[in-house]
Amino acid sequence: MEFRALRAFLAVADFGNITRAAENLHVSQPALSQTMQNLEREIGRPLFRRTTGGVELTSDGKLLRFHALRIVHAVEDAEQELGTGQRHESDLRVGVLPTLAHDYVPGILRQLVDSTREALAIKLVESHTQGLVKQVLMGALHVAILDLPISEPSLEVATLWRERLVIVASPESSLESEMSWADMAGMPFITMEPGYGLRDVLFQVALFHGFQPRIVFELTSFNALLGFVRAGFGIALVPYRSIPWEVARGGVRLVKPLPETHRNIGIISRGGRRLPHAAAMLKHLLIEASPRISVQEGTDWE
Structure with missing residues (x-):
């Protein structure tokens, strides 16, 4: 079982997608697929099962991942302490x-x-x-x-610390300065794309208060999110310390959610x-x- 193959296996397991893993490893997708096939052949059991979005680990794949992480971490630690790795303490x-x-x-x-x-x-x-x-x-x-x-x-x-979250709306919004979460049911929300914890917090809090948030835009940029809020497309849950300048210049309107909402x-x-x-x-x-x-x-x- 080659060390390079274990690294490649961990990349596929982490990304859940051979194409993205290949991009991260700077190898071709066919070459990475062949490496995974050779590894499965060597072990004699399937390590992945295909899904609509990529691949996921089988029970044997999860077991190999546990041991592969220990092996890769041990080798990297040895390289680091001996100074033979590609990266340095600085x-x-x-x-x-x-x-x-x-x-x-x-x-x-x-x-x-x-x-x-x-x-x-x-x-x-x-x-x-x-x-x-x-x-x-x-x-x-x-x-x-x-x-x-x-x-x-x-x-x-x-x-580290607890961060306060607030609602922002367009400057022309007629929302009160304080508003209960229950009163936001049915309002259009703008949020970050799946993968962002801020989006997860929005769904958790909304569901706790009895409603599914109505998402009108899912964005990859926080500045874009503020821009769409400013233009009146919807409201958004954001960290309070990220928007004082926008509030001060009148770019967005600040709404305090009740009860107060935080994230760690x-x-x-x-x-x-x-x-x-x-x-x-x-x-x-x-x-x-x-x-x-x-x-x-x-x-x-x-």
């Missing part, structure tokens, strides 16, 4: 939600850079929650800062692994800053 690969990439995270990264003597090569990746989880599992990212909960047992998860923000990394020094320092700085950020998030707005 590399830092961080994933972050788009709504977190403009305030707290850049400031803490600046603090990290200023506090270290080594030249850091920082790669920052913005993606949705599911995409960040997959990239951490595959080793493409050291850590990711995203919304919780995360149910993947092979990840180490630390809660946390940092994830692969469990059972030693983080590179820079990644460990970033995690430490984020945890250290969490009480201060929590106080800022808890401050009432006027």
Whole structure:
């Protein structure tokens, strides 16, 4: 069983799609398909079953994934400690939600850079929650800062702070400044595409209050979401700290949902692994800053 084949198998398992896994591995789709067929032939059992959207693991595939992760992580740890891998301690690969990439995270990264003597090569990746989880599992990212909960047992998860969520509407909206969730039933919602935790929170809260949200647009960009709200196509659930400037300039109208709605923000990394020094320092700085950020998030707005 070749190590390269195990890496390829994990990529297919994480992406659930051979084409996307091949793109991530920078190999052709036929070559990756052949590698998976050879691996199944070697094991003597099917590892994947086809679905409408790609592939999913069989029970044997799940068992192989458990052991393959341990093998790949052990080899990568050995390469890291011996200095024989392609990446070095000064590399830092961080994933972050788009709504977190403009305030707290850049400031803490600046603090990290200023506090270290080594030249850091920082790669920052913005993606949705599911995409960040997959990239951490595959080793493409050291850590990711995203919304919780995360149910993947092979990840180490630390809660950082609780983030307040609010409703935004167009400036011409006649909605009150405070509004119960039940009163939003039937209203058109604009949200991020599937994979974003913010979308999941909307559905969870709406269903808890007895209705299925009526989605009129699912977007990939937070700025686009605000643009469609501004144009009057619907309302949206967003992090409060992401929109003060828009509210101040009259771009959107702020509505406080009742009861108040929050989501937890946390940092994830692969469990059972030693983080590179820079990644460990970033995690430490984020945890250290969490009480201060929590106080800022808890401050009432006027």
